[in-house]
Amino acid sequence: MGRGTGPSMGLMNDLGSKACEAWLSEHGEGLPWGQVVAHPCPNGWELRHVADAGRDAAGLQALPPGALREWADTADDGLFRPLKSAPTLRRGWRCLVSSHDDLELALGGVYPGGLGDWWAVRTGQGGPTSFREFMGRQTGVYRGVRGLADEAARAVVRACCHAGSCIKDRRWAVEGMVDGEPGGHGSIPCLEPCALVLEAARTMARMASAERTSVALSGEDLAVLRAALERASALRPPPGTREAELSAPDNPRRMKLLLEWLGPEWARPAASPQE
Ligand code: SF4
Incomplete structure (x- = not known):
């Protein structure tokens, strides 16, 4: 996957692809997404906890995109996180995303619905409920x-x-x-x-x-x-x-x-x- 170009998108619908492209152009160089940060790497993008941005990759556990949902379920103290947007995301991981599907899976695991809401606001397709x-x-x-x-x-x-x-x-x-x-x-x-x-x-x-x-x-x-x-x-x-x-x-x-x-x-x- 290269920046601004779609990867093999057979399974992606057009909305998802556009949302991922827009997300990467805005957040793909280190602008935090909650407690997650993304940086380009040779095979796509690497996501990490924002507090681990400067750490040596060797000291971080490599997680596949699908594992982030479970990772985000508990805080450092082992307690279940009922609010996934609480600032208690565990550190110590890195996740390589090499397609838009990967990116959606990873972001959806950490912040469910976040990408869709961001895209809806950005494109005028959704807004807040009072x-x-x-x-x-x-x-x-x-x-x-x-x-x-x-x-x-x-x-x-x-x-x-x-x-x-x-x-x-x-x-x-x-x-x-x-x-x-x-x-x-x-x-x-x-x-x-x-x-x-x-x-x-x-x-x-x-x-x-x-x-x-x-x-x-x-x-x-x-x-x-x-x-x-x-x-x-x-x-x-x-x-x-x-x-x-x-x-x-x-x-x-x-x-x-x-x-x-x-x-x-x-x-x-x-x-x-x-x-
Ligand atoms: S209502 Fe929204 S801003 Fe308030 S705690 Fe819940 S997710 Fe956060």
């Missing part, structure tokens, strides 16, 4: 998300779509979102809320309607609780807690939701106390 439209379609156990208030919906996005949680470029929005809210990073477009955001929205809807209790705490105590939540919400889930299990109190994403629910000013230390 949060409200997406949630309005939900039924069954997710029915409760239909009535989620905009403020709570924005809190879900802040908790889930920030760069520390996902490498995708969120193209959809919640009414009232402002520039600079999470999302809007990277090459891979996110065209509608993912399953994790749907689950987070369901959890937030439950939080909003749950019975309240009150505990008497000093401002200092609240600041301690906030600091503990901020620290724990930045960690990986502890052993035995699944990343997508948002009902688990020790799930970092659940803690992040609580922090967003409580708002930015909750338990901030008082500024400049008077002497």
